[in-house]
Amino acid sequence: MAGKILIIDDEKNMRHMLMSLLEKEGYTAETAASGSTGVKMADRALKQDAPYDFILLDVKMPGVDGISLLQENRGIFSRSMVIMMSAYGTIDTAVSAMRHGAFDFISKPFKPDEVTLLLERAAEHRALKNENLYLKNQLGQIEERFHFSNMVAKSDAMKEVFILAKKAARYAITVMIFGGSGTGKELIARGIHKESDRADKPLVAVNCGGIPETLMESEFFGHKKGAFTGATYDKKGLFEEAHGGTIFLDEIGELPISMQVKLLRVLQESEVRPVGDVRTRKIDVRVIAATSRNLKEEVDKGAFREDLYFRLNVLTITLPSLSERPEDIPLLCDHFLKKFNRKLGSRVTGVSPSAMKLLLECDWPGNVRELENVIERSVVLSDGDRVEPDSLPPAIAGKTPRKENNEGSFTPEGFSLKVAMRQLEKMMIQRALQETGGNRTHASRILEISHPSLLSKMKMYSIT
Numbered sequence: 001m002a003g004k005i006l007i008i009d010d011e012k013n014m015r016h017m018l019m020s021l022l023e024k025e026g027y028t029a030e031t032a033a034s035g036s037t038g039v040k041m042a043d044r045a046l047k048q049d050a051p052y053d054f055i056l057l058d059v060k061m062p063g064v065d066g067i068s069l070l071q072e073n074r075g076i077f078s079r080s081m082v083i084m085m086s087a088y089g090t091i092d093t094a095v096s097a098m099r100h101g102a103f104d105f106i107s108k109p110f111k112p113d114e115v116t117l118l119l120e121r122a123a124e125h126r127a128l129k130n131e132n133l134y135l136k137n138q139l140g141q142i143e144e145r146f147h148f149s150n151m152v153a154k155s156d157a158m159k160e161v162f163i164l165a166k167k168a169a170r171y172a173i174t175v176m177i178f179g180g181s182g183t184g185k186e187l188i189a190r191g192i193h194k195e196s197d198r199a200d201k202p203l204v205a206v207n208c209g210g211i212p213e214t215l216m217e218s219e220f221f222g223h224k225k226g227a228f229t230g231a232t233y234d235k236k237g238l239f240e241e242a243h244g245g246t247i248f249l250d251e252i253g254e255l256p257i258s259m260q261v262k263l264l265r266v267l268q269e270s271e272v273r274p275v276g277d278v279r280t281r282k283i284d285v286r287v288i289a290a291t292s293r294n295l296k297e298e299v300d301k302g303a304f305r306e307d308l309y310f311r312l313n314v315l316t317i318t319l320p321s322l323s324e325r326p327e328d329i330p331l332l333c334d335h336f337l338k339k340f341n342r343k344l345g346s347r348v349t350g351v352s353p354s355a356m357k358l359l360l361e362c363d364w365p366g367n368v369r370e371l372e373n374v375i376e377r378s379v380v381l382s383d384g385d386r387v388e389p390d391s392l393p394p395a396i397a398g399k400t401p402r403k404e405n406n407e408g409s410f411t412p413e414g415f416s417l418k419v420a421m422r423q424l425e426k427m428m429i430q431r432a433l434q435e436t437g438g439n440r441t442h443a444s445r446i447l448e449i450s451h452p453s454l455l456s457k458m459k460m461y462s463i464t
């Protein structure tokens, strides 16, 4: 099959002549008698992911000028090779057509050969362009991209992080990971475990800020039956669960001082004593800790023990914030688009230059997690095959007005705007809490509201 062609021309005879000529040459040809019908057909084909390979577009049609049509519908025509046709062809029109994305220009009247040769040239050009793009992509992957576990990056700062993490994976030493919320601390920890010789043993992840202080000791080290009211059976602690593997202590800065002392002892002796037990148990656990706080400052304030701080700081990895490495943004966008296309069955394959400009200018207080959420939202809201500014959150899109659109899968009940806004607010809070594993400090940060405001909204919507 030579390809699929759309002929847009108001002259009936011209449409028929081209159609029979091209069908004889093996093309599948369709026709449109006006510019607007042509645009609709091209748009529909694009949405079905079956764009026309070629579009023959007349420059002079009643009421429309083919060049403006091309200019205004660049996105719709972007995946087709457009050839302009005109009886009034001048060099100027030809140049202008090509500047607006047309592949070439042909003057009417033309001989059948001229059209078919031009189409062959267009096909060759497209094949070369695709091959070039493919090669560039391949080279890009070899030269510029770095991977660690399922993390991607391009910046020198992240390259250093991956090198350190790979080294850390080789030895069972304690690793301390610093970095803002959503920079990828947990992913690094999981990667270190996965690439280590403990990979087939458990990785136990603990959010130190998520366990009530009174339960902490028994959660960490286990308890004996009868050790306290409610201890109706012997329970293994998280350290024992991680035996042979790795324990990831997230938000270690939230650990109360009393637990810090106990943790230090465990790290020094490599043994735990369950609550209510007289005997200790040997454990072989690699510890990876992480914090988004400045632990040194916590030490200076007396909120974090200095001896534990030094015990943990054997090998430190500091994750740069996303705004310090904007060169990673396009790559991460690509990574998340692929991820969400797979998950949602969508086909959003890129980010338009204007949307990318906005993403590059953003501060990203929630770092990579925030970017990931923005991309997921855009995939849900996008109409075409690219992320455009109107599918970005208003705070990022700035002045760009947002299109009337469905908020993802959120379907409000009834018509009350007030009720709908409350439902959406509740849903977003629940989603943020789920995303952060119930961590309210992080949830308030990604929701971009204050911590007290989050607490009062949670109370209002009875979210526990």
Ligand SMILES: Nc1ncnc2c1ncn2[C@@H]1O[C@H](COP(=O)(O)OP(=O)(O)OP(=O)(O)O)[C@@H](O)[C@H]1O
Binding pocket: 150, 151, 152, 153, 179, 180, 181, 182, 183, 184, 185, 186, 187, 188, 250, 292, 332, 335, 368, 369, 372, 436, 442
């Ligand atoms: N370099 C990266 N490549 C791909 N995905 C990444 C990268 N960095 C972070 N992510 C993604 O961003 C999200 C946040 O990462 P992660 O949970 O590891 O961050 P964190 O620093 O532990 O966050 P928090 O401090 O809130 O616990 C995850 O969904 C993760 O998959």
